[in-house]
Amino acid sequence: MAEYVFGVDVGGTTVKMGLFDMDGNVLDKWEIPTRTENRGEKILSDIAASIQEKMEQKSIAQETVAGVGIGVPGPVEKNGIVHKAVNLGWEEMNMKEELTALLGGMRVEGGNDANVAALGEMWKGGGQGHKNLVAVTLGTGVGGGIIINGEIMTGATGAGGEIGHIHVEDNETEACGCGNFGCLEEYASATGITRLANRALQAGDKDSVLRKGEVSAKSVFDAVKAGDELAIEVAKQFGDYLGKGLGVIAGIINPEIFVIGGGVSKAGEVLFDYIRPSFEKTAFHGSKNVIFALATLGNDAGIYGAARLLL
Amino acid sequence: MAEYVFGVDVGGTTVKMGLFDMDGNVLDKWEIPTRTENRGEKILSDIAASIQEKMEQKSIAQETVAGVGIGVPGPVEKNGIVHKAVNLGWEEMNMKEELTALLGGMRVEGGNDANVAALGEMWKGGGQGHKNLVAVTLGTGVGGGIIINGEIMTGATGAGGEIGHIHVEDNETEACGCGNFGCLEEYASATGITRLANRALQAGDKDSVLRKGEVSAKSVFDAVKAGDELAIEVAKQFGDYLGKGLGVIAGIINPEIFVIGGGVSKAGEVLFDYIRPSFEKTAFHGSKNVIFALATLGNDAGIYGAARLLL
Numbered sequence: 001m002a003e004y005v006f007g008v009d010v011g012g013t014t015v016k017m018g019l020f021d022m023d024g025n026v027l028d029k030w031e032i033p034t035r036t037e038n039r040g041e042k043i044l045s046d047i048a049a050s051i052q053e054k055m056e057q058k059s060i061a062q063e064t065v066a067g068v069g070i071g072v073p074g075p076v077e078k079n080g081i082v083h084k085a086v087n088l089g090w091e092e093m094n095m096k097e098e099l100t101a102l103l104g105g106m107r108v109e110g111g112n113d114a115n116v117a118a119l120g121e122m123w124k125g126g127g128q129g130h131k132n133l134v135a136v137t138l139g140t141g142v143g144g145g146i147i148i149n150g151e152i153m154t155g156a157t158g159a160g161g162e163i164g165h166i167h168v169e170d171n172e173t174e175a176c177g178c179g180n181f182g183c184l185e186e187y188a189s190a191t192g193i194t195r196l197a198n199r200a201l202q203a204g205d206k207d208s209v210l211r212k213g214e215v216s217a218k219s220v221f222d223a224v225k226a227g228d229e230l231a232i233e234v235a236k237q238f239g240d241y242l243g244k245g246l247g248v249i250a251g252i253i254n255p256e257i258f259v260i261g262g263g264v265s266k267a268g269e270v271l272f273d274y275i276r277p278s279f280e281k282t283a284f285h286g287s288k289n290v291i292f293a294l295a296t297l298g299n300d301a302g303i304y305g306a307a308r309l310l311l
Numbered sequence: 312m313a314e315y316v317f318g319v320d321v322g323g324t325t326v327k328m329g330l331f332d333m334d335g336n337v338l339d340k341w342e343i344p345t346r347t348e349n350r351g352e353k354i355l356s357d358i359a360a361s362i363q364e365k366m367e368q369k370s371i372a373q374e375t376v377a378g379v380g381i382g383v384p385g386p387v388e389k390n391g392i393v394h395k396a397v398n399l400g401w402e403e404m405n406m407k408e409e410l411t412a413l414l415g416g417m418r419v420e421g422g423n424d425a426n427v428a429a430l431g432e433m434w435k436g437g438g439q440g441h442k443n444l445v446a447v448t449l450g451t452g453v454g455g456g457i458i459i460n461g462e463i464m465t466g467a468t469g470a471g472g473e474i475g476h477i478h479v480e481d482n483e484t485e486a487c488g489c490g491n492f493g494c495l496e497e498y499a500s501a502t503g504i505t506r507l508a509n510r511a512l513q514a515g516d517k518d519s520v521l522r523k524g525e526v527s528a529k530s531v532f533d534a535v536k537a538g539d540e541l542a543i544e545v546a547k548q549f550g551d552y553l554g555k556g557l558g559v560i561a562g563i564i565n566p567e568i569f570v571i572g573g574g575v576s577k578a579g580e581v582l583f584d585y586i587r588p589s590f591e592k593t594a595f596h597g598s599k600n601v602i603f604a605l606a607t608l609g610n611d612a613g614i615y616g617a618a619r620l621l622l
Contacts, residue, residue, distance in 0.1 A: 075597060078460075132467040146563070148464055149389075155565025156443040159597035166559045167593040170481075180593060248477045252457070252563055254466025282478035282491060286386055286470035 002066035005310045006051055009113060009302025010034060010072045012087035015047060018303035019054060022066065022311065024124055028054065029303070040089035048102035067107030068099065069306030071116030075158030080110045083158060109309035113302055115152040115161055118145025118259070120305030125297040126259040134255045135295065136163065136246070138217075138264035141177070142185040142192075146253060163249060164189070168241050187241035190217035190264050197234045206230050221267035239274025246275065246290075247283035254287045261295025269294065313377035316621045317362055320424060320613025321345060321383045323398035326358060329614035330365060333377065333622065335435055339365065340614070351400035359413035378418030380617030381410065382427030386469030391421045394469060420620035424613055426463045426472055429456025429570070431616030436608040437570040445566045446606065447474065447557070449528075449575035452488070453496040453503075457564060474560060475500070479552050498552035501528035501575050508545045517541050532578035550585025557586065557601075558594035565598045572606025580605065 002022060009016040012034060019028040032050050035042040051068060054060070072095065074085030080096025099108045111119070118127075118135030127133045131150040137143035142164030146153040153160045169182035174195075176183040186192050197215045201208065208230035209223045223231030246258055260271060272292045280288065297304055313333060320327040323345060330339040343361050346353040362379060365371070383406065385396030391407025410419045422430070429438075429446030438444045442461040448454035453475030457464040464471045480493035485506075487494040497503050508526045512519065519541035520534045534542030557569055571582060583603045591599065608615055 144563075148459060153459055153564070155598070156567040157565060157597065157600065159595065160563070160565040162562050162565070162595050162597055165595035166562045167555055178596060180595070182593070183595075244478055248559055249563055251473050251477045252455075252471070252560060253464070254468060254471040254473070256467040282493070284470065284473050284476035284489060284491070284494075286468065286473055287466070289468065 001064065003064040004060055005066045005307045006068040007303035007305070007307030008047055008068060008070040009116070009306055010043065010047075010070065010088065011113075012036065012073065015043070016299065016303050017047070017050060017054075018300070018307060019058075020307045024304065024307065024311075026300075026303075028058075029300070030054075034088065036087070036089045038089070039091065040085075043088060043090075044095070044099050045102055048099060051103065062104065062106065065106060067109065067310040068103065069116070069309035070095065070099065070108065070110045071113040071302045071306045072110065073113045076110050076112045076154070077158045078154050080108070082110070107310065111152055111154070111306075111309060112145075112158060114143035115145040115154065116305035116309065117261070117301035118147050118161070118305065119152055119308050120297055120301035120303070121259045121261065121295050122147050122150070123308045124304050125301055126261070126293040126295045127257055130256045130291075132254070132256045133259060134161075134163075134249055134253060134257075135259045135261065137262035137295075138188055138190065138260065139262035140189060140191055142189045143262070146255075148253075163245065166245055166248065168245050184241060184245040188238060188245065188264075190262075193217040193220055193234065193238050193264065196237050197231070200230055200234050217264045218266070221264075221270065224267075224270065235274045239271070239276075240278045243275040243278030243280075244282050247279045247281075250279075250287040250290055251284040255290060257291040257293055259293050259295050261298075261301065265294055312375065314375040315371055316377045316618045317379040318614035318616070318618030319358055319379060319381040320427070320617055321354065321358075321381065321399065322424075323347065323384065326354070327610065327614050328358070328361060328365075329611070329618060330369075331618045335615065335618065335622070337611075337614075339369075340611070341365075345399065347398070347400045349400075350402065351396075354399060354401075355406070355410050356413055359410060362414065373415065373417065376417060378420065378621040379410065379414065380427070380620035381406065381419065381421045382424040382613045382617045383421065384424045387421050387423045387465070388469045389465050391419070393421070418621065422463055422465070422617075422620060423456075423469060423472075425454035426456040426465065427616035427620065428572070428612035429458050429472070429616065430463055430619050431608055431612035431614070432570045432572065432606050433458050433461070434619045435615045436612060437572070437604040437606045438568055441567045441602075443565070443567045444570060445472075445474075445557075445560055445564060445568075446570045446572065448573035448606075449499055449501065449571065450573035451500060451502055453500045454573070457566075459564075474556065477556055477559065479556050495552060495556040499549060499556065499575075501573075504528040504531055504545065504549050504575065507548050508542070511541055511545050528575045529577070532575075532581065535578075535581065546585045550582070550587075551589045554586040554589030554591075555593050558590045558592075561590075561598040561601055562595040566601060568602040568604055570604050570606050572609075572612065576605055
């Protein structure tokens with residue numbers, strides 16, 4: 001009789017791990033370092049060892065564990081094949097099979113980290129009660145995870161939900177990290193907001209509190225809340241691009257809810273004031289009735305979602 | 312033992328109907344008029360009567376029929392609830408329950424016509440062998456149907472895949488039929504291509520065969536094939552918008568294949584020469600490896616897809 005499930009979220013620096021009961025209550029939470037040397041060959045065995053150690057420590061018998069869910073930063077197909085996880089040093093490999101073998105046949109399910117985090121937010125976070133959800137992570141980049149009828153939309157090659165690289169500006173002259181020009185990520189990520197702010201500061205000599213300290217997504221939205229005009233201009237640009245991008249996504253996916261997370265989302269619901277106008281202007285009427293919500297699980301979304309893969 | 316299945320495609324003028332064996336071979340095909348008067352109250356009973364007549368005529372016993380699939384022009388939820396089908400005069404109703412009742416308890420499955428046609432193209436048309444597919448219909452408008460792992464992506468309110476209304480142009484001054492400005496449909500539909508051509512003709516006095524006859528999507532692509540420079544300019548604009556739109560869709564959905572149908576697709580594979588450059592320029596690298604194919608079922612895609620809903 002299954003009583004426990006493990007959720008694992010593999011990042012480039014640390015692996016976050018959680019032990020859950022079958023209702024999704026977290027019983028324990030810990031981290032181990034991600035050893036990326038030698039093309040990350042130790043990562044899975046380190047994870048297996050840590051799970052087995054935890055089971056011994058808590059006297060958990062193998063037959064009471066439903067399995068292990070694991071999210072990794074890279075495209076993962078439905079069958080568990082990872083194509084390339086640059087930050088881990090991995091080339092193509094069957095993560096599901098390898099980890100199962102290391103754990104004596106225990107059931108393993110895997111997914112892309114952003115998709116798995118989206119599942120976590122659906123289960124226990126800002127998207128609870130919804131089965132058609134788009135999670136949008138505004139961090140250093142812009143990530144996405146799409147849930148259709150309660151299941152991750154993996155895509156044909158594991159690249160489903162890569163919403164940071166949808167084209168939103170025809171006249172961009174600086175390349176995105178992906179090599180294209182005018183990707184959503186260039187305007188709606190923390191880095192993108194900083195870039196928009198620096199452009200605005202350089203374009204004139206308008207007074208702004210942003211001239212007095214470090215320019216970041218946080219300082220921009222702090223300044224917005226203080227009524228700084230230049231910062232408000234920058235927030236409008238950010239919101240125009242993101243609202244337009246979410247409008248396109250809504251037209252295609254027709255989700256119930258957008259769950260906005262990542263570092264930028266710490267600014268809070270003020271974000272929605274800037275996203276909504278261009279969303280309303282560009283989204284198809286049949287798909288407009290979407291909830292905008294903030295993610296609530298923070299860095300734990302990955303371990304929750306990973307555990308949910310088993311249930 | 313089920314031997315037969317019916318596929319029904321309800322249009323604003325005629326209802327197309329097909330009788331299939333369980334392998335999807337069409338055994339018979341016919342049409343009845345769509346009676347839209349009195350808010351379309353006779354449509355479902357006309358369909359039920361026609362199915363029963365066909366069964367009598369061919370001595371088909373009810374227990375040998377797996378059921379009836381039906382596609383309608385409007386948003387349809389997974390449970391069979393149609394929200395509004397303007398061209399049929401329907402307000403909210405449970406199409407599945409009502410048709411089942413009219414057919415003495417026979418199983419009924421329903422879907423949006425564009426989504427159902429996409430399923431037909433996956434099953435027996437240009438998308439055979441693929442389970443992650445986006446069908447794009449370039450007709451009077453631009454329609455879409457998205458298939459994920461072999462199943463229609465309905466969306467939260469049945470508006471999934473409404474790709475004709477994704478925003479692709481910030482500087483449009485003419486409104487789309489939906490009320491927004493800069494929808495894909497304004498440039499990539501037959502109507503949109505005609506509009507682009509008329510704009511180009513009015514913008515200067517460049518010589519073109521298009522000045523000598525009716526301007527239509529067909530005459531534009533005929534002129535393209537004859538090397539007409541102005542027509543080629545128009546085709547480039549069309550392709551820039553559609554390629555950009557499909558690039559965004561690929562980034563979000565990560566499909567294996569785009570299946571292009573509708574009247575405009577009669578121009579043939581020359582379309583791809585104009586779509587591919589902007590697709591390549593704007594699509595995310597992880598989602599770029601997509602096949603472009605032409606739809607092959609024409610107006611029969613709907614009855615095939617409807618039948619497939621049962622199997």
